[in-house]
Amino acid sequence: MGGAARDLARTVAAAVAHEPVALTVKNLSAFSAADTAEIRRVFESELKTAGQPAAEVRIAISENLTQFLLVAEIHRQGDRQVLLESWPRPPAPSAAALQDKPARVTLEKKLVWEQDQPILDVAQSGDAILVLDATRVLLVRGAERQSAPIPATHPWPRDIRGRLSVSDSAFTAYLPGAICRGTAQPQLSLVCRDSPDPWLLAPGAIALFAPDRNLFPGHIDVEPGGARDLPPFYSAAPAGDAWIFAAADGRAHIYTHSWESAGAIDQWGSDIAAIQTPCGARILATRPTGRTEPDAIRTYDLGVSEVNGGAPRPAGPALEFSGPITALWFAGNSATAVSRDLQTGRYAAFILAPTCGS
Amino acid sequence: MLAAPAALDPTAANAAPLRSLAFETLVRLDEAGAPQPCLALSWQHDAAARRWQFNLRPAVKFHDGSPLTAAVAAPLLQAALPAMTIAATGDTAIAIRANRPLPDLLLDLAHNGWLDTGPFRQTAFEPGRRATFAANEDYWGGRPFLDVIDVQLGRALRDQLADLQLGKADVVEVAPTDLRRALGATGLSLSSVWSSAPVSLIALAFPGSDPRLREALALSIDRAAMHTVLLQKQGEVSAALLPQWISGYAFAFPTAPDLPRARALANALPPAARTLTLTYDPSLRVARSLAERVAVNARDAGLAVQVSPQNPRADVRLVEIRLASLDPEQALAGLAAALGLETPAAAASPAALYESERKLLDGYRAVPLFHLPVLYGAASRVRVSASSPITHLGDWRFDNVWLSGTAP
Numbered sequence: 001m002g003g004a005a006r007d008l009a010r011t012v013a014a015a016v017a018h019e020p021v022a023l024t025v026k027n028l029s030a031f032s033a034a035d036t037a038e039i040r041r042v043f044e045s046e047l048k049t050a051g052q053p054a055a056e057v058r059i060a061i062s063e064n065l066t067q068f069l070l071v072a073e074i075h076r077q078g079d080r081q082v083l084l085e086s087w088p089r090p091p092a093p094s095a096a097a098l099q100d101k102p103a104r105v106t107l108e109k110k111l112v113w114e115q116d117q118p119i120l121d122v123a124q125s126g127d128a129i130l131v132l133d134a135t136r137v138l139l140v141r142g143a144e145r146q147s148a149p150i151p152a153t154h155p156w157p158r159d160i161r162g163r164l165s166v167s168d169s170a171f172t173a174y175l176p177g178a179i180c181r182g183t184a185q186p187q188l189s190l191v192c193r194d195s196p197d198p199w200l201l202a203p204g205a206i207a208l209f210a211p212d213r214n215l216f217p218g219h220i221d222v223e224p225g226g227a228r229d230l231p232p233f234y235s236a237a238p239a240g241d242a243w244i245f246a247a248a249d250g251r252a253h254i255y256t257h258s259w260e261s262a263g264a265i266d267q268w269g270s271d272i273a274a275i276q277t278p279c280g281a282r283i284l285a286t287r288p289t290g291r292t293e294p295d296a297i298r299t300y301d302l303g304v305s306e307v308n309g310g311a312p313r314p315a316g317p318a319l320e321f322s323g324p325i326t327a328l329w330f331a332g333n334s335a336t337a338v339s340r341d342l343q344t345g346r347y348a349a350f351i352l353a354p355t356c357g358s
Numbered sequence: 359m360l361a362a363p364a365a366l367d368p369t370a371a372n373a374a375p376l377r378s379l380a381f382e383t384l385v386r387l388d389e390a391g392a393p394q395p396c397l398a399l400s401w402q403h404d405a406a407a408r409r410w411q412f413n414l415r416p417a418v419k420f421h422d423g424s425p426l427t428a429a430v431a432a433p434l435l436q437a438a439l440p441a442m443t444i445a446a447t448g449d450t451a452i453a454i455r456a457n458r459p460l461p462d463l464l465l466d467l468a469h470n471g472w473l474d475t476g477p478f479r480q481t482a483f484e485p486g487r488r489a490t491f492a493a494n495e496d497y498w499g500g501r502p503f504l505d506v507i508d509v510q511l512g513r514a515l516r517d518q519l520a521d522l523q524l525g526k527a528d529v530v531e532v533a534p535t536d537l538r539r540a541l542g543a544t545g546l547s548l549s550s551v552w553s554s555a556p557v558s559l560i561a562l563a564f565p566g567s568d569p570r571l572r573e574a575l576a577l578s579i580d581r582a583a584m585h586t587v588l589l590q591k592q593g594e595v596s597a598a599l600l601p602q603w604i605s606g607y608a609f610a611f612p613t614a615p616d617l618p619r620a621r622a623l624a625n626a627l628p629p630a631a632r633t634l635t636l637t638y639d640p641s642l643r644v645a646r647s648l649a650e651r652v653a654v655n656a657r658d659a660g661l662a663v664q665v666s667p668q669n670p671r672a673d674v675r676l677v678e679i680r681l682a683s684l685d686p687e688q689a690l691a692g693l694a695a696a697l698g699l700e701t702p703a704a705a706a707s708p709a710a711l712y713e714s715e716r717k718l719l720d721g722y723r724a725v726p727l728f729h730l731p732v733l734y735g736a737a738s739r740v741r742v743s744a745s746s747p748i749t750h751l752g753d754w755r756f757d758n759v760w761l762s763g764t765a766p
Contacts, residue, residue: 028602028609064606065391065684066462069708071610082610082716084709088461106394110500111760278399317388353499355395355415 177211
């Protein structure tokens, strides 16, 4: 940027015979105000701006899909001259750079179900979609619908959460203080019972869920490592050997493999999840928004060494939603998210699929 | 007599907007214009950007059910990009090489090398009349929500709007001049108006006539007033052939009228030479009202412009030309050809491209007026779950579109 600005400034200075000019600089690009000020400073250092101007010089910082441009319009004695300098936008990383730098991860969301009642989770079972809400498990296969009721043997918490785990045609629905087991083939079946059994938190990790709250009270059992008691948390994600917990205190706490505290993150919401992408494991996190604001989910590159005092690094653009995220769960190579549309009040469940690029 | 093609050709000049329903490229552009993975999951290149390697997305199938492999894709890409050397270097790896740096290769690949792996399969195609598409059950991104897309081609825009109001169509193209009426009459909300980037050049093209007459007419035109009143501020005022988002320098071509100079030029002509006939194709989106306004502006400069639709002998034509490429050099060459201008010189930099464009416009054989987006209005039952269903160039990406009232 600086070199192009200096080259153009010198060309302009020669074009106006080094006489005084009236200089204006406007920014039509994504450059920051600081960059714009720096470019102005370069031109001011090369051009005479004091004294009676012999020419008017208008500098524009511009861009197209692949280049940044500096465009100088020189108006002098009724004549108009246009001079350009350009430099490429940052290119796609080279092979060497790709090895050093994590690939950019883009999330694509695919709507799989929408309804008026709050959706707790969705899961794919073969060619069918299972939809969990507080009253039923719904099976959607093409135009076919099957529904199995969930008996409410005790009052649900006001902000009920639930989780589906699928293995072949069998599935488990985790609810506060209850567990339902069922099959999706050949017909939808479901058997529920009150149970304090832990929920599947992530592969190889289970945690107790409070029967009368919307959070995990903190007792987890991780393979390997065994049982552990932590502060209450809403969601959790493994990050390599470490763990991250979106805790009830509003911060995401990081623990090493030996369960030593390794810092905390303030920029995340209460829903986080780990996801396997084609370019490795990443963390998904919501924003710390309220229940009446649109939310977004972003992927992060995270290692314990990086978060030990530093902010997490976004691995790709934020995926925006039209309302708050009410559920976010890992699903292996993908994740499921539920959002409440602020306009319609309806709940929409999405499968989030990651792709990698440079 | 040659039979009409029975299938949509994604490389044809008029392939947009249907092309992206059925065809895909190695990369595509996101809403910010940045290349994103599509059929290629990742890529890398050497320091000089002469040698690139693309890794194909696994488990992608062509519409005939055969798998997308590097061995199959490489020759198809080679045919689309003959200036490069393209070869399979593994089951899913493709190498692209050239003797010169290819810094814009991702841009080229976003609109070249179309492969029939898209979310919808063509089921019928009658050029100029009708095209139908069915959901691709094996689509790598998941089956699209819509089962069938039935497209009526060549229907007048006013009729399309009526179809939308009567519930006969779910998505219609809307002229910028009709947007306010569409919003009022149909109850469309702004969120159900879909827009491409400004991809259509509206310009005056002069096959002949006195250069002073051309310049006088060009300098008489008040683009800003037309943009505000007739186009309802849709698109961009422009005196450049390439839109700003493609070239980055369009603003450097002055758009303001210069009525004193226009009058001086007109007055220097013999009275009999101050007359022009302006024609337009009535099927173009905004042609008539713009042509009439050009005539009014010309009168202010002392010129008499007679508007005459579909007149092959007219002195000047009002034309609309859709951009066919995201590559600035290719896009400029395409516009020059469509306007009957000379082929622009090769341009290796924006500065050289600017010079090429400036030379094309010297002499006023073509007078750019606006760059307009393509606008679509969608019925209230049409919903979109992800990014815009319209690409930069105006192609349809309908895999995330569904109809409320039907199971998504």
